[in-house]
Amino acid sequence: MGACTQQQNFCSYQNTDVFSKNTFQYLESIMYPKKVGADQFLFLDNDTADKLFYLREGQIKITKVTEEGKELVLYIFQEGDLIGELGVSSDSRYNYSAKATRDCDVGVIQQQDLETIIWQHGEVAVEFMKWMSNMHAITRSKFRDLMLYGKKGALCSTLIRLANSYGKMTSSGITLSQHFTNTDLAELIGTSRETVNRMLSQLKKEGVVTFEAGGNIKITDLAYLKNACSCEDCPLEICRI
């Protein structure tokens, strides 16, 4: 409860934290390995959605691209995250793409294999519902943040989420352990690179963020960010990128 209290390096919460050791073993038993190189796609918009993917190593961005090339990044998944949809009909298709930002190690799970296990084991079913519920709550909370508080609120919300997913607590603030370019942030927010740059400059001037060597963002006034997007201190598993 309450965001950004973690002392760990980063990725403190994966969306698979809802699974018990037992369930995880079932998953492992039906998983087969796959490598995805940097900048390759794990799957494309409109591909048949008949698999789930467990991200062992690397990073996957889920994106939606318009015909004019405008890109919206819906999620950034980390090692330990499970990617995909469950319970969809056999001819269902993804309506987003999944792109590896670096070399990835993935475990592929056939939806059908998983549904067999779910069918047989009630506790697995309930855990998967929790996983689905969490994923939906993440989407809903982003929807709200990006729609209701203007581009500035959207940026502040995104910085908080990045802090929860990549933040390292220090005495002087929360440092993001990964560099995000202005363009990266713009795609997360649905705005232009220039607008992000101007807003970040402003936040820097106001003492809300500073920049570490290498350009990594350090958040020095979390309260300001929370206020800008009417943060409701939702649980860490939901307030993520």
Added chain:
Amino acid sequence: MGACTQQQNFCSYQNTDVFSKNTFQYLESIMYPKKVGADQFLFLDNDTADKLFYLREGQIKITKVTEEGKELVLYIFQEGDLIGELGVSSDSRYNYSAKATRDCDVGVIQQQDLETIIWQHGEVAVEFMKWMSNMHAITRSKFRDLMLYGKKGALCSTLIRLANSYGKMTSSGITLSQHFTNTDLAELIGTSRETVNRMLSQLKKEGVVTFEAGGNIKITDLAYLKNACSCEDCPLEICRI
């Protein structure tokens, strides 16, 4: 497949269409009735999310309200829809409100009772996953439509969704069987009443919509609307309001 081909009056698809007769009987067996008067709240933002609600009769709007009073309507549920979350932890809370727009007849389902059934019956689990999956897909597709194509695209997308949920096919177009005010539409889109009014006037001038007696909208050029939000002809159970 393909939107707006229905000849029926309206509400052709409920989110409970994924359930088998058998599952539905389980639901009925643990449901108890509740009345909610017009303009009353079924639940409030931050209430404990330990129940599901089956809407037998009436209409429920799911809304998120900011501190400044700006309102965003996330869904409008109809008779036959199931409302709520499943698989969340016992201390989980709604982060949106549910308001009856008219007198409602609701069946209340304790989450715990349902989880017991899910635990025991694999087929129920799988059907509920499909339900959850659908709900998430609705949220995601709205997110995309409202973020990527400006306010005009957002309005056009919303009109298509309304057509799918309330449209009655006629020889001259698709008539919405319910009146939606400019303010209603503005809250669905996250914009101002004036902007909706101006956009609708423009669409009328361009011959995309007309107004029936009583002010109900009739869509006369669906292709135009689809084009404005890069409609991907997603299935009817997802392209709803």
Added chain:
DNA sequence: AAATAAGTGTGATTTAAATCACACGAACTA
């Protein structure tokens, strides 16, 4: 039938954000 409330339609103005344009620095790369 008059009064009140709720909804529509539109101008004028302000504000937010996108777009265009270009200078500059840092980081690779050949």
Added chain:
DNA sequence: TAGTTCGTGTGATTTAAATCACACTTATTT
């Protein structure tokens, strides 16, 4: 080491949308 790519920083301009202000129409109430 010169060239190229990639990212940053900022002005100027345009466009989209919100806000303000008010007239007018249509329901609803008493």
